[in-house]
Amino acid sequence: MTFAILGDTHFDFHLNANAPVTESLFDMRFKHFLEASPADVLLLPGDIGHYNTQNLECLKHLRRYYHHIVVTFGNHDYYLPGESIVSRYKELGGSAGASRARVEEMKAMIDAEEGIDYVDGTVIDINGIRIGGASGWYDGSLYISDGEKTHADVQSIWRWKMNDANMIHPTGTNGAKFDDLFHEQKYRLDAVYQQCDIMMTHVSPLSEWEQFKVMYNYQPALDQIDHKYSANHEALKEYRAFYCFDGKEYLENGSMKHWVFGHTHQRFHRTYTRQDGKTVDIHCNSIGQLVGKNTFGLKVIEL
Template sequence: MKVDVVSDIHLDFWVTVKVDESLHRQAVSLFIEKIIPKQPSDILIIAGDMGHYNFQNALLLNELSHYYKYIFIVFGNHDFYMLNSNYFEKFEKDSMNRWNEMREIIDAIEGVYVLEGNKITVDNVVFGGTGGWYDFSFGQMYMHATLPRIKKAWYKLSNDSRLIKGEPTDVIKFSNCEKEKLFSIINECDFIVTHIPPLLPRLLNNQYNDISNSFYYMDIGDHKEKLSQKTWIFGHTHVRKDLVAYGCRFVNAPIGYPIEGEIEKKQIVTIEV
């Protein structure tokens, strides 16, 4: 089976928001033409962080649905962001309200599905996942940092602490809820999709003394021993990876930000399993 994979699109960094919807749709279409493979697969996985504006994400998904029979999506941290006072007012200072609106938009687009503790079978292949959430475990395990020190760094260094409101800001509790969803389906999945990657040595980027890594990974405990023959699609780190650990193939195919490289070098990736 061939599957197309992408994450961290951050659409509004690449496509300027326009008042005229027709012009905006054209701009989104041109963006898609730059990143889509010459021969798209039937299935696209988006591992979180579409963009900061739901209406713009809707344009993206509607256009992508013309190319793909199935699109599977999990949320990323930026899908919770509220960038201005209008968003704060509209969503009542609760990032989950923004994501719930996005879910309703997705549910209305044929062939596009949210993975959030559920699984979907296509041609006898099981896709499942959820966005996941970091749990500060990196700092505790690799730097022996105390939880208060890690939380202080999070408030100082992470935009999540400023631009996300509501449930996700109770980091440990929200992470535990997300892991509970994931662990309830992980054994049955052929493809696992999360935004947050699991905390595994081979997925780290050789920055073992950077406390901000505490905001990028989640500890999956003994579940790593049960991943053989699976494929795990993730995002968040903006470093492209395709490697095997614990018998599982891990793939990250971020678009990222313009400052990180030209769009022509950041196409959606096709993998075959």
């Protein structure tokens, strides 16, 4: 069975959120690379888009290309863009929180569709291949584990520099912490990591600065051309702390053969070798914005 990886679709980046998504309009935007790499199942590891109704319309159009679609939810799937949307989901969410209400609404919409599923502390079995996962979330470990910064330091960076602090409700101004959703998600990962062949999270399980050097094509030689290059690139490390979590315990002890993530808007592959000699292939294939990505293609794996 073949599985195509398409992360960070952000459908409202490409389509008018206030207009119906017709078949012809959807195909004009996406058909060229969907047909170029056919597969049985589509894996979409979060950041579907900012608007649930449009998200569902687009997932139904994707269903024309695949026997099955499995998604999880990313930070942008929690975003509430605009006061009217915040107010609406506050009424729906109550004490659980407005952003969580939006995700629960999206789950209910998906539950009503044939051939589209989500993983959120659950496992989906498709012809004997088990896909498990959850959103996963960043935990600040890229900084905290080496003693470089404290939890309070990372909280301050998140509060002042990350859209998540303002777009996910309750927001950072109301006492929310950058790792609240990590702690909320962890027990969901605990429930599935030994039960799946493919693990899917929105956030990378590799809490390593070396990963981002590879992913973002870090080139020390450019220091010789532009002395500001290194400083500017290292500044990205502050943001990358919110692009990963320490997933080593899951990689070392899980049943997965593949781990699929998104969030970075990059293409990435690494074969992770465990202490027992077994390997896990870790993949990211995110579209983000189509601008400058005329050669974008799907990543297809086979099990």
